Amino acid sequence: MYCLLCHQPIQQLSTWQALFQKCTTFQACAKCMAKFERVEEQPYENVKTLFYYNDAMRDYIHRYKFGLDIALAHVFKEHIQQFLKPYKNATFVPIPLHPEKLKQRTFAQVDELLRVANVPFVHLLEKMTLDSQSGKTLIERKQTTALFRRNRTNLKKDTHVVLVDDIITTGTTIRLARETLEADGFTNISVVVFISARFRKRGDLQHG
Numbered sequence: 001m002y003c004l005l006c007h008q009p010i011q012q013l014s015t016w017q018a019l020f021q022k023c024t025t026f027q028a029c030a031k032c033m034a035k036f037e038r039v040e041e042q043p044y045e046n047v048k049t050l051f052y053y054n055d056a057m058r059d060y061i062h063r064y065k066f067g068l069d070i071a072l073a074h075v076f077k078e079h080i081q082q083f084l085k086p087y088k089n090a091t092f093v094p095i096p097l098h099p100e101k102l103k104q105r106t107f108a109q110v111d112e113l114l115r116v117a118n119v120p121f122v123h124l125l126e127k128m129t130l131d132s133q134s135g136k137t138l139i140e141r142k143q144t145t146a147l148f149r150r151n152r153t154n155l156k157k158d159t160h161v162v163l164v165d166d167i168i169t170t171g172t173t174i175r176l177a178r179e180t181l182e183a184d185g186f187t188n189i190s191v192v193v194f195i196s197a198r199f200r201k202r203g204d205l206q207h208g
């Protein structure tokens, strides 16, 4: 078995190690995995994040998202399962890509991470505009209002909805998605994001 990131062979764990770590298959080697940093202090209000955006993560995103290497969805499978465990009775709602963007990217990155981790999800939101948040100034981002529209479903309004995104920078996308659901009457909304572009607490930012 080979590491998905560096392509070196992965040492198989002995049975007791596998039992102890409660996992039997690793998709990336320990050396590669050690380069990712787990979030210690949550940098965003009301958002739970898993990893910091560091050099290793930048390379990962580049290969996964823009290099279209779908196999890389497996790298964080176990982490994502653990991370989402506290929400086991909730309904997971990925932040969607616009259909045109989906064509370019060929697969929906957030959906694929969930699918690989065996986490069921529903598409409750639809992306209405192709506008990318990343090309905008902070003021322009804050002024953006309608980015999403609700999909038709028969979910009850008191369902615990967990919005899921891959990366958070300013938090505008998440805010707008949350507002769209709130406007529709949903009252119990949590947010989880796999990668945090912020490193520490509010006011101590390394990225926008």
Ligand SMILES: [Zn+2]
Binding pocket: 003, 004, 005, 006, 007, 008, 028, 029, 030, 031, 032, 033
């Ligand atoms: Zn490796």
